[in-house]
Amino acid sequence: MFKRVSLFLLTNILIVATISIVTSLLGVKPYLTAQGINYESLLIFCLLWGMGGSFISLLISKMMAKMAMGVQIVELNGPYHELVATVHRLAKKAGITKMPEVGIYNSxxxxxxxxxxxxxxxLVAVSTGxxxxxxxDEVEGVLAHxxxxxxxxxxxxMTLVQGVVNAFVMFFSRVITFAISQALKDEEGRGGLGFFAQTAVIFVLDILFTILSKPIVMWFSRYREYKADAGGAELAGKQKMIAALESLVRYQDRIMTDDSNMGTLKIADKQSIMALFSSHPPLEKRIQALKTSN
Structure with missing residues (x-):
C-alpha cells in the first residue's frame, strides 16, 4: 500500500511551489529593477508570499486533516460521549473558551x-487503534497532550516558523536564479535564462531549499513536544502523561511500520536515522524529561 508523506510538509511545499509558478507566469517581479535586484523589495515580497502561503495551509488544516485521515466528528450525545467529555473538560482547564471538535479516524x-x-x-482526533x-488513564494522557x-x-x-522559512526559501531561490541568469549573459548583456528556464530553476530551487530547511522546522517541532508533554502533565496529571508515553513505547514497533500522516501534529512519530528530520523526540527522552520535572 502506498505510504502517504507528511501532509504538513507536502502542503507547504505545494503552496510555495504553486505561488512561485503563478508569480513567474504572471510576471510579478516587483523586486527586479533595471539595475538588478532590489533586495529590500525582494525580502518584503517573499515575506508576504511565504507567510501568506503558510497561513493558507493553517486555515485549511482542519479540512485537510478530515479529508486525508477520514476523520469522523463525534458528539457529546453519541456513542463516544466520554471521549468528547474528556476533551472538553481538559480544554476548559487549559483555558480554551470554544471547545475543540473531537474526531475519530479508522486506523x-x-x-x-x-x-x-x-x-x-x-480539532483533536484519535485513531481507533x-x-x-x-x-x-492512558487515553486521557494522550488527549491532554x-x-x-x-x-x-x-x-x-508552527505556521509562523514555517512562514519565515518559506520566505527565506523564496528569497534565496530567486537570488540564485538571478545570479545564474546573469552569469550566462554575454559581455553585451544578451542571453541568460529565458522565461521558462527561469521559472523551472526557481521551481526546483524552491522545492530543494524547502527540503533542506526542514531540520529547522523539525527542531522547533521537537521542542514543542516537550512543552506539550509538560502541559499534558498539568492537565491530566504527570502519571497519566507518563503512562500514555510508556504505552506508546510498548506499541512503538507497530507505530514505526507506518509512514504516518500528520506526523508533525501527532503525539508519536517513527524514529528516523536522520534525527534532524524527526518531528518528535524519542519517547524514552520524553518520559525521562517528565520524570525529572518538578
Missing part, C-alpha cells in the same frame, strides 16, 4: 493529533 496505529487555525478553532489499545498543543497555540507558532 490500527496508536496515535492522535491536534490541528486547526487557533486554540478556539481546533489508540482507543482499542489504551486504557482510560493534544489539548496542550491547542492551548499553547502550537498550530499558529
Amino acid at each position: 490500527p496505529e496508536v496515535n492522535a493529533f491536534a490541528t486547526g487555525p487557533s486554540k478556539n478553532n481546533s 489508540l482507543l482499542e489499545q489504551m486504557n482510560q 493534544e489539548v496542550a498543543h491547542a492551548a499553547n497555540g502550537d498550530m499558529v507558532t
Whole structure:
C-alpha cells in the first residue's frame, strides 16, 4: 500500500511551489529593477508570499486533516460521549473558551493529533487503534497532550516558523536564479535564462531549499513536544502523561511500520536515522524529561 508523506510538509511545499509558478507566469517581479535586484523589495515580497502561503495551509488544516485521515466528528450525545467529555473538560482547564471538535479516524496505529487555525478553532482526533489499545488513564494522557498543543497555540507558532522559512526559501531561490541568469549573459548583456528556464530553476530551487530547511522546522517541532508533554502533565496529571508515553513505547514497533500522516501534529512519530528530520523526540527522552520535572 502506498505510504502517504507528511501532509504538513507536502502542503507547504505545494503552496510555495504553486505561488512561485503563478508569480513567474504572471510576471510579478516587483523586486527586479533595471539595475538588478532590489533586495529590500525582494525580502518584503517573499515575506508576504511565504507567510501568506503558510497561513493558507493553517486555515485549511482542519479540512485537510478530515479529508486525508477520514476523520469522523463525534458528539457529546453519541456513542463516544466520554471521549468528547474528556476533551472538553481538559480544554476548559487549559483555558480554551470554544471547545475543540473531537474526531475519530479508522486506523490500527496508536496515535492522535491536534490541528486547526487557533486554540478556539481546533480539532483533536484519535485513531481507533489508540482507543482499542489504551486504557482510560492512558487515553486521557494522550488527549491532554493534544489539548496542550491547542492551548499553547502550537498550530499558529508552527505556521509562523514555517512562514519565515518559506520566505527565506523564496528569497534565496530567486537570488540564485538571478545570479545564474546573469552569469550566462554575454559581455553585451544578451542571453541568460529565458522565461521558462527561469521559472523551472526557481521551481526546483524552491522545492530543494524547502527540503533542506526542514531540520529547522523539525527542531522547533521537537521542542514543542516537550512543552506539550509538560502541559499534558498539568492537565491530566504527570502519571497519566507518563503512562500514555510508556504505552506508546510498548506499541512503538507497530507505530514505526507506518509512514504516518500528520506526523508533525501527532503525539508519536517513527524514529528516523536522520534525527534532524524527526518531528518528535524519542519517547524514552520524553518520559525521562517528565520524570525529572518538578
